[in-house]
Amino acid sequence: MILSLRKRAERAHRNDRVFLGIVYGSAGTFVLLILALLVQLILGSWQSIRTFGFAFLWTSQWNPVTSQFGALPLIFGTVVSSFIAILLAGIVGILAAAFLSDFAPREIARPLSFIIELLAAVPSVVYGLWGLFVLAPLMRVAIGPFLQHVLGWSPLFSGPIYGVGLLTAGIILALMILPTVTAISRDVIAAIPQDLREASMALGATKWETMRRVVLPAAKTGIFGALILALGRAVGETIAATMVIGNRPEIAASLFAPSYTLASVIANEFTEATTDVYLSALLELGLLLFIVSFIINALARLMMWTVFRGR
Amino acid sequence: MKAPLLRRGLVALLLAAFTAPALAATQLTGAGSTFDYPLFSKAFYAYNQQHSDLTVNFQPIGSGGGIEQFTQGTVDFGATDVPMNADELKRAAKPVIQVPVALGGEAITYNLPGVGSNLRFTRQLLADIFIGKVTNWNDKSIAKLNPKVKFPNLPIIVVHRSDGSGTTYIFTDFLSSVSSAWKSKVGTGKSVQWPAASSVGGKGNEGVAGQVRNSPGAIGYVELAYALENHMDMALLQNRAGKFLACTMDTVRAAAATKANVSATNFSIVDRAGANAYPIAGYSWVVIYKGTANKAHARQLHDILEWLVGPQGQSIAGSLKYVPLPGNVQATAKKALSEMVL
Numbered sequence A: 001m002i003l004s005l006r007k008r009a010e011r012a013h014r015n016d017r018v019f020l021g022i023v024y025g026s027a028g029t030f031v032l033l034i035l036a037l038l039v040q041l042i043l044g045s046w047q048s049i050r051t052f053g054f055a056f057l058w059t060s061q062w063n064p065v066t067s068q069f070g071a072l073p074l075i076f077g078t079v080v081s082s083f084i085a086i087l088l089a090g091i092v093g094i095l096a097a098a099f100l101s102d103f104a105p106r107e108i109a110r111p112l113s114f115i116i117e118l119l120a121a122v123p124s125v126v127y128g129l130w131g132l133f134v135l136a137p138l139m140r141v142a143i144g145p146f147l148q149h150v151l152g153w154s155p156l157f158s159g160p161i162y163g164v165g166l167l168t169a170g171i172i173l174a175l176m177i178l179p180t181v182t183a184i185s186r187d188v189i190a191a192i193p194q195d196l197r198e199a200s201m202a203l204g205a206t207k208w209e210t211m212r213r214v215v216l217p218a219a220k221t222g223i224f225g226a227l228i229l230a231l232g233r234a235v236g237e238t239i240a241a242t243m244v245i246g247n248r249p250e251i252a253a254s255l256f257a258p259s260y261t262l263a264s265v266i267a268n269e270f271t272e273a274t275t276d277v278y279l280s281a282l283l284e285l286g287l288l289l290f291i292v293s294f295i296i297n298a299l300a301r302l303m304m305w306t307v308f309r310g311r
Numbered sequence B: 001m002k003a004p005l006l007r008r009g010l011v012a013l014l015l016a017a018f019t020a021p022a023l024a025a026t027q028l029t030g031a032g033s034t035f036d037y038p039l040f041s042k043a044f045y046a047y048n049q050q051h052s053d054l055t056v057n058f059q060p061i062g063s064g065g066g067i068e069q070f071t072q073g074t075v076d077f078g079a080t081d082v083p084m085n086a087d088e089l090k091r092a093a094k095p096v097i098q099v100p101v102a103l104g105g106e107a108i109t110y111n112l113p114g115v116g117s118n119l120r121f122t123r124q125l126l127a128d129i130f131i132g133k134v135t136n137w138n139d140k141s142i143a144k145l146n147p148k149v150k151f152p153n154l155p156i157i158v159v160h161r162s163d164g165s166g167t168t169y170i171f172t173d174f175l176s177s178v179s180s181a182w183k184s185k186v187g188t189g190k191s192v193q194w195p196a197a198s199s200v201g202g203k204g205n206e207g208v209a210g211q212v213r214n215s216p217g218a219i220g221y222v223e224l225a226y227a228l229e230n231h232m233d234m235a236l237l238q239n240r241a242g243k244f245l246a247c248t249m250d251t252v253r254a255a256a257a258t259k260a261n262v263s264a265t266n267f268s269i270v271d272r273a274g275a276n277a278y279p280i281a282g283y284s285w286v287v288i289y290k291g292t293a294n295k296a297h298a299r300q301l302h303d304i305l306e307w308l309v310g311p312q313g314q315s316i317a318g319s320l321k322y323v324p325l326p327g328n329v330q331a332t333a334k335k336a337l338s339e340m341v342l
Helices: A005-042 A048-058 A074-103 A107-120 A124-151 A166-191 A194-202 A207-218 A221-238 A239-244 A260-267 A276-307 B002-023 B038-052 B063-071 B085-094 B123-131 B140-145 B166-180 B179-184 B204-214 B224-229 B248-256 B295-309 B311-319 B325-337
Strands: B026-032 B054-059 B078-081 B098-110 B157-161 B199-202 B217-222 B236-238 B280-287
Touching: A005 A048, A048 A074, A048 A276, A074 A107, A074 A166, A074 A207, A074 A221, A074 A260, A074 A276, A107 A166, A124 A166, A124 A239, A124 B204, A166 A221, A166 A239, A194 A207, A194 B157, A207 A221, A207 B199, A221 A276, A239 A260, A260 A276, B026 B063, B026 B295, B038 B054, B038 B295, B038 B311, B054 B295, B063 B078, B063 B085, B063 B280, B063 B311, B098 B166, B098 B204, B098 B224, B098 B248, B098 B295, B098 B325, B123 B140, B123 B157, B123 B166, B123 B179, B157 B166, B157 B204, B166 B217, B166 B280, B199 B204, B199 B325, B204 B224, B217 B224, B248 B280, B248 B325, B295 B311, B295 B325
Parallel strands: B026 B054, B026 B078, B157 B199, B157 B217
Antiparallel strands: B078 B280, B098 B217, B098 B280
C-alpha cells in the first residue's frame, strides 16, 4: 500500500510514542517492583517494628522461645564478613586484573580469564560444601594456629579456633566475589587508552609504575563500581555463609569466633517460624538487609561523586 | 480426503482433553515437615502401586509452612513435628484432627580422638554440658561415669541445629524435663538461644554431624536414622530407670509404647519411665480437617493415612530407619482417624 507522505509521518510519530511508552514502562515497572517489595517488607515487619521499635537495631538478643529479638549481632556478622571479603577479593582481584590485561602474554591471559569467569558459575552451595569440608578443617589445623602465632597479640586473632567462623566465611565470600571483581576490573583497565601507558613509559616509568601511578588511578571509577557490585553480592550471600559461619548470634572481638548473618538467619529459621512476632522479626531482618544493601550502594555512589567530581 | 480427517482428529483430541480429567487419578496435596519427607515419598508411592487412582503430592517446606498452608486450605493435609497448639487451632477455625504418623529418636554423638563409641552420660550431665556448666572433657563428672576412659584436656564444643527444627524441639523438651535450670533459662522450642559459651550451629542433621566430625571435642544431637545411616559414634544415655541405653529402634519404640494414648495435647515422650525406654524421642504428626466438602477426597485421605499408620506403612518406615509405631500407638492413631466425617 502506498501511503501518502503525511500518513507515513503520522505513523512514524505514533510508533515513536509507542516505543517511548514501552521503554518508559519497562523502567517504571522496575521501579514499581522495588517499591512493591519495600512496601510488602514493611507491612510484613510492622508487628515487629511496633513491638521492638528502634531498639531492634541495637539489641543483642535472639531468643525465639521468649520472643525477644534484636538484630545487632546479625548486622555485625553481615558487615564484618562482607568487609573481609571485599578486602581480600579487592586486593587479589585488582592485581589479577592488572596482570591479565597488561602483564600476561596473550596465550595465558585468555584461558586464565575464562577460568576465572568460570568460577562465577559455581553454585554457592558448592562453595559452602567446599568451605565446610576443606577450608574449615584447614583453618582449624593450619591457617588459624599460624595466624594466632603471628598475630595472637591482637584481640582479632585471639580465642579458640573452631574452623568455622567469621574469617572462614569472609574467605569463602571473597572467593565467590573474586570473579566479579576480576572480570570487571580487567575490562575497565583494558579500556584505558593505550596512549596513557605509552606516554607514561616514554617518560621513563617502568611497567609496574605505569600501572600503579597512571593506569589504575585512571580506572578508579570503574574498579570502584566493580567492588560495590561484588559487595552487594557478598552482603546477600546466604547458603555459603550459613554453612561456614558457625551460626551463633553473638558479637565477639575475635575473627575466629562463630557469628551469624542476616541472610543466614532468615534462611535457617523462616520455614519453622510459627508465631506471628517471630515471622515478623524475620521479615524485619529482610527489610534491614534490603536497606543495608541500599545504603552500601548509595554511600558508594556518593563517594564516587565527591572523589571523582568533575569527571 | 484430508480436511475431514483433520477435523475428525481435532474433535477426537478435544474430546480426549475434556474427558481425560474425569478418568484421571485423584491427587491429594500435603505440605510440612522435612522429617517426614523420606517416609511420605516412599510410602505414598508404594500405596499408589496398589491403588493407582490416588497420588499424593507432598512438599517438605517445613512444619511452620505446612501448618500455614493447611490453615489457608491450599493443601489437603499438613505434616508437623510439633502438633498445632491452641492459637494455631483457633486460626484454622474448623475442627482439626491430629494423628501421629512417624516416630524418631535422637542420638548423642561426639568427637573425642582416641576414645571410642559408647561413652556414658547421665541426663543431668548432658544438661550441664549443654547449659555450659561443664566445659572440659576432663571434668570429674564425666570421668566418674567412665572410669576406664582417659580423657584429654579438651574444651567441649556444643554443636546444635542452626535451623528451626522438630529435632531441636524434642531435644530441648528433654533437657527441660531433666533440668529445671534449663527450663527456666532456655526453655523448649524449635529454635532456642543456646547458652553454652563455646557453641556452634550447623544446618540440618548433616551440618551438625559434619561439624562434630570436624571438631575434636565436639558433642551434638542428630536424628537416629541419620546416625545409623552414617555409622556415627553414639553415647549411652542413662534413662529414668537407671539403665544406660544406646539409641536404637528398640529402645525408642519402648519409650513410645509407654504412652499409648498420645494426643496433640499430650504428646511428649521424653524421659519416660520404662526399663528399656530411651529418653529422647518424639513423634511427627499429620493434621487433617474433621469434615471436608469433598467426600470422595476425605474417604481417600482417610484410607491412605490408615494404611500409613498400620503395619504396611510402618514397615516401610522401618526400612527407612524411622522407628515403627508400637501397636498401641497405631491403634490410637486409627481411632483418631475414625473421627473423620466421611
